[in-house]
Amino acid sequence: xxxxxxxxxxxxxxxxxxxxxxxxxxxxxxxxxxATHGSVKGLTPPQVRETGTEMILGNAYHxxxxxxxxxxxxxxxLHRFMxxxxxxxxxxxxxxxxxxxxxxxxxxxxxxxxxxxxxxxHFLTPEDMIQAQEQLGSDVAMMLDDCPAGGAAAAVVEAATxxxxxxxxxxxxxxxxxxxxxxxxxxxxxxxxxxAASARALVTLDFDGYAIGxxxxxxxxxxxxxxxxxxxxxxxxxRPRYFMGAGTPADLVALAAAGIDxxxxxxxxxxxxxxxxxxxxxxxxxxxxxHTADPRPLDxxxxxxxxxxxSRAYLRHLVLAREPLAxxxxxxxxxxxxxxxxxDIRAAIASGTxxxxxxxxxxGARENEEEASxxx
Amino acid sequence: xxxxxxxxxxxxxxxxxxxxxxxxxxxxxxxxxxATHGSVKGLTPPQVRETGTEMILGNAYHxxxxxxxxxxxxxxxLHRFMxxxxxxxxxxxxxxxxxxxxxxxxxxxxxxxxxxxxxxxHFLTPEDMIQAQEQLGSDVAMMLDDCPAGGAAAAVVEAATxxxxxxxxxxxxxxxxxxxxxxxxxxxxxxxxxxAASARALVTLDFDGYAIGxxxxxxxxxxxxxxxxxxxxxxxxxRPRYFMGAGTPADLVALAAAGIDxxxxxxxxxxxxxxxxxxxxxxxxxxxxxHTADPRPLDxxxxxxxxxxxSRAYLRHLVLAREPLAxxxxxxxxxxxxxxxxxDIRAAIASGTxxxxxxxxxxGARENEEEASxxx
Numbered sequence: 001x002x003x004x005x006x007x008x009x010x011x012x013x014x015x016x017x018x019x020x021x022x023x024x025x026x027x028x029x030x031x032x033x034x035a036t037h038g039s040v041k042g043l044t045p046p047q048v049r050e051t052g053t054e055m056i057l058g059n060a061y062h063x064x065x066x067x068x069x070x071x072x073x074x075x076x077x078l079h080r081f082m083x084x085x086x087x088x089x090x091x092x093x094x095x096x097x098x099x100x101x102x103x104x105x106x107x108x109x110x111x112x113x114x115x116x117x118x119x120x121x122h123f124l125t126p127e128d129m130i131q132a133q134e135q136l137g138s139d140v141a142m143m144l145d146d147c148p149a150g151g152a153a154a155a156v157v158e159a160a161t162x163x164x165x166x167x168x169x170x171x172x173x174x175x176x177x178x179x180x181x182x183x184x185x186x187x188x189x190x191x192x193x194x195x196a197a198s199a200r201a202l203v204t205l206d207f208d209g210y211a212i213g214x215x216x217x218x219x220x221x222x223x224x225x226x227x228x229x230x231x232x233x234x235x236x237x238x239r240p241r242y243f244m245g246a247g248t249p250a251d252l253v254a255l256a257a258a259g260i261d262x263x264x265x266x267x268x269x270x271x272x273x274x275x276x277x278x279x280x281x282x283x284x285x286x287x288x289x290x291h292t293a294d295p296r297p298l299d300x301x302x303x304x305x306x307x308x309x310x311s312r313a314y315l316r317h318l319v320l321a322r323e324p325l326a327x328x329x330x331x332x333x334x335x336x337x338x339x340x341x342x343x344d345i346r347a348a349i350a351s352g353t354x355x356x357x358x359x360x361x362x363x364g365a366r367e368n369e370e371e372a373s374x375x376x
Numbered sequence: 377x378x379x380x381x382x383x384x385x386x387x388x389x390x391x392x393x394x395x396x397x398x399x400x401x402x403x404x405x406x407x408x409x410x411a412t413h414g415s416v417k418g419l420t421p422p423q424v425r426e427t428g429t430e431m432i433l434g435n436a437y438h439x440x441x442x443x444x445x446x447x448x449x450x451x452x453x454l455h456r457f458m459x460x461x462x463x464x465x466x467x468x469x470x471x472x473x474x475x476x477x478x479x480x481x482x483x484x485x486x487x488x489x490x491x492x493x494x495x496x497x498h499f500l501t502p503e504d505m506i507q508a509q510e511q512l513g514s515d516v517a518m519m520l521d522d523c524p525a526g527g528a529a530a531a532v533v534e535a536a537t538x539x540x541x542x543x544x545x546x547x548x549x550x551x552x553x554x555x556x557x558x559x560x561x562x563x564x565x566x567x568x569x570x571x572a573a574s575a576r577a578l579v580t581l582d583f584d585g586y587a588i589g590x591x592x593x594x595x596x597x598x599x600x601x602x603x604x605x606x607x608x609x610x611x612x613x614x615r616p617r618y619f620m621g622a623g624t625p626a627d628l629v630a631l632a633a634a635g636i637d638x639x640x641x642x643x644x645x646x647x648x649x650x651x652x653x654x655x656x657x658x659x660x661x662x663x664x665x666x667h668t669a670d671p672r673p674l675d676x677x678x679x680x681x682x683x684x685x686x687s688r689a690y691l692r693h694l695v696l697a698r699e700p701l702a703x704x705x706x707x708x709x710x711x712x713x714x715x716x717x718x719x720d721i722r723a724a725i726a727s728g729t730x731x732x733x734x735x736x737x738x739x740g741a742r743e744n745e746e747e748a749s750x751x752x
Contacts, residue, residue: 066693081693317443318414325416
């Protein structure tokens with residue numbers, strides 16, 4: 001019911017794979033749209049499916065705060081709750097707790113923090129987060145990691161990395177569900193030795209898959225891919241590798257080339273809500289006046305509902321009129337763009353042309369400065 | 377291409393009909409969801425179709441201000457612009473101009489007002505509004521009427537009614553498109569003699585259909601149906617009758633019984649955005665705490681996507697988390713409810729049981745006070 005097969009390897013570390021999970025199979029490298037609160041913002045589950053999405057990501061920390069993982073369990077689990085019958089990975093929310101929760105304080109026991117919803121105080125252990133995700137019934141649960149903020153001092157990163165390894169052992173000891181994969185999270189910042197130590201410690205625990213956390217948090221972009229590639233090379237070949245929170249189209253190509261199998265990022269969905277749209281000719285800010293009378297679709301190469309039916313002029317009108325349909329149509333388009341990108345990446349790996357494909361990505365006119373990393 | 381056939385008449389004035397328009401046929405009595413700015417808020421055109429909707433309503437006044445009717449014409453007309461290939465009726469926006477536009481001033485020539493978007497001043501004539509709707513290419517254009525606010529003095533209502541009759545003649549003289557129906561608007565407030573005079577004046581102009589305007593603007597609810605029934609009886613049997621801006625489910629049943637064929641109202645869509653949902657057991661405020669753990673669908677008798685896949689608990693969660701999907705799912709449900717109501721009304725007319733059906737509507741528990749009329 002849970003498994004991962006490498007179908008084909010390229011000359012470099014890039015590979016094609018098939019991830020088998022209780023709720024279905026996923027062709028990798030794969031991109032998971034983000035459904036933080038149990039909904040890909042603005043899309044019904046059939047609309048998510050039509051983008052070509054096979055697997056989505058939920059956030060156990062957010063769902064734990066509201067409506068509560070026990071409540072979701074009583075309603076039949078996360079799949080039934082949100083009406084999505086495909087695979088779901090739940091992030092434990094380490095990054096969100098450490099980066100976003102007010103007054104988060106960590107000890108070896110766990111982390112205490114205040115709810116951003118009502119200021120109430122909470123304490124969560126690595127065991128709690130596994131149990132919460134077992135209540136959710138996601139296909140893949142993530143261990144709770146100690147995820148220092150970007151730019152943290154070396155000693156802080158080192159302590160967090162060591163604590164993450166101790167928490168990893170507790171996560172493995174706690175898990176009970178045979179129908180749920182559990183992934184470990186490699187930390188270590190941008191320090192190769194720390195990354196290697198973290199990877200070694202986690203691999204001995206025999207997780208179902210391994211995530212690379214603590215990157216794409218503000219470090220120089222060139223460094224991200226180098227550290228990711230070095231870390232990926234230390235992980236077992238027969239387990240899926242998940243890079244948390246990346247990224248731009250160019251990031252995804254570079255990281256797939258480094259041997260990453262799974263991605264998530266809010267970029268396509270958040271950009272959609274801001275009216276920044278991905279096209280085969282670069283990004284486009286639909287609010288700009290030059291789209292006022294433009295009868296063309298966003299992207300002539302896109303088969304999504306938005307490009308099939310609507311002009312740039314109409315999409316701009318919806319944004320200016322603050323029509324809620326703008327969110328839906330823009331999100332359908334951006335997620336479809338990302339899923340087409342993943343298909344292209346897989347095809348390029350299959351044909352041994354990923355390097356040539358990479359050279360075609362990241363060019364084109366851009367109407368705005370692209371973010372350097374995936375915002376949380 | 378444009379026609380109306382009465383298929384069956386009940387013992388009273390209620391009737392079943394078929395309205396034929398350039399973009400399709402409509403079974404009447406029919407309800408048109410409101411797409412003020414060229415979008416039924418939160419729904420894609422396929423989602424609108426799935427609610428059972430055959431015809432929608434746009435607002436020429438709003439589209440004239442933004443993005444401009446000439447711009448829409450250059451983009452291929454309103455159907456193409458908004459991706460809806462079924463019939464569209466465009467309201468001229470008389471009610472919106474007189475009720476909502478700052479500093480509206482009317483003379484026999486037309487109406488001057490300030491844009492609510494940028495404060496710019498505008499002047500619109502009855503001829504302008506026909507030409508604007510010919511640019512939009514809607515299936516049905518509405519004449520510009522002088523629509524006094526609810527509670528206006530008798531002399532104001534009388535002057536507005538007489539001016540509306542003069543504007544009606546100018547609308548008929550201006551129209552050029554053979555592929556667009558034009559409807560007249562009967563005014564007259566709640567004064568039977570004024571209503572009769574208005575109806576007589578408009579009927580001589582041989583409109584393709586007749587609307588009853590200036591009701592559902594704050595007058596006692598019982599009066600609405602009485603005035604509507606009296607007015608409808610003065611209109612030609614072989615032309616469709618459209619009651620503008622109604623209403624609650626009970627209103628629609630009462631007005632269909634009075635011989636009305638077409639309805640529009642923001643109630644199902646606006647209520648959806650506020651989380652007030654129509655069910656066969658009354659309305660329900662999804663935000664209320666009692667729905668927190670409720671695994672049931674909104675309405676077990678509803679076949680919509682929302683009721684097929686999602687619990688009340690999930691819908692409440694989406695509203696509390698401010699997820700944009702809440703608007704979509706709630707709107708799908710409320711519009712589906714209205715379209716099922718219209719099917720039930722048509723079936724009751726067909727079987728001669730409309731009075732018995734009316735007795736079943738409007739009961740049931742209500743979690744909030746229903747509005748007395750359709751808000752604009």
